[in-house]
Amino acid sequence: MDLGLKDKVAIVTASSKGLGKACALGLAREGAKVVICARDENDLQKAKNEIERNADNEIMAVRADVTKYEDIKNLVKSTVEKFGTVHILVTNAGGPPSGYFENFSDDDWNNAFNLNFMSTVRLIREVLPYMKTQRWGRIINITSVTVRQPIDNLILSNSIRMSVVGLAKTLALQLAKYNILINNVAPGYTLTDRVKYVIEQRASESGKTFDEIKSELAKDIPLGRLAEPEELANLVVFLASERASYITGTTIPVDGGWIKGVY
Ligand SMILES: NC(=O)c1ccc[n+]([C@@H]2O[C@H](COP(=O)([O-])OP(=O)(O)OC[C@H]3O[C@@H](n4cnc5c(N)ncnc54)[C@H](OP(=O)(O)O)[C@@H]3O)[C@@H](O)[C@H]2O)c1
Structure with a gap:
């Protein structure tokens, strides 16, 4: 299947390791021009080299902390300066700390909200003008199985990630007329x-x-x-592609069957 990803411009955040890096590699292997980011310069450079070696494609690495709006603005600006536009956005960030209701202060809740929700809002806000103008866009949010089945000691993740699902569903309805599709993927233990x-x-x-x-x-x-990280990346690459042209507003688990509910 030709995924139609050659020369599409993709930003994948939090991508020097793990799920983000696997998604960046998957997109680069299909010919996309990929921009990666993370906070640690060394890890970022290592990831850039590794992806370039394995995908035979040029990668741009921009140091950015997704909790900082200035960094997000700079990430999108640098991408557009180098590649002209943004077609694909994969939002990812670190996870909030584990713990129970009694363990967390207002600051902890605000930090988790900023890390996993506001980063998504701000990234989408910055890329939308380009996607709207070209009437083509794919936004894929990496969430967690916790949006479908809570994990006992992950109250911050269980709660905050649900708001990403609400955001994505609302935007999917409003952005469809611009041919901008937005979906969530929900990794299980990877x-x-x-x-x-x-x-x-x-x-x-x-x-x-x-x-x-x-x-x-x-x-x-x-x-x-x-799971292996590539098993989530395979879905993300498909959702980012031309071939996923009629899928929007969904949340798709990649969990080996872990979620027990039907929906
Ligand atoms: N792996 C799983 O089983 C699983 C399951 C469900 C959900 N998730 C969620 O998926 C996300 C990725 O998890 P992972 O397992 O791939 O983690 P990982 O292997 O620790 O990789 C995390 C990546 O995110 C970057 N990062 C962290 N905080 C950042 C920030 N504020 N700004 C920019 N980059 C940041 C890290 O680089 P720097 O530290 O250098 O910034 C690193 O590149 C997390 O939110 C996690 O909770 C994971």
């Missing part, structure tokens, strides 16, 4: 650096091995294993 770190922590706390903890996480997943 073996990124972050999850490997969590597994290592739990292993050292419990005296169990890395593989034992990984198997414990996998026991509630019908496919019996954690």
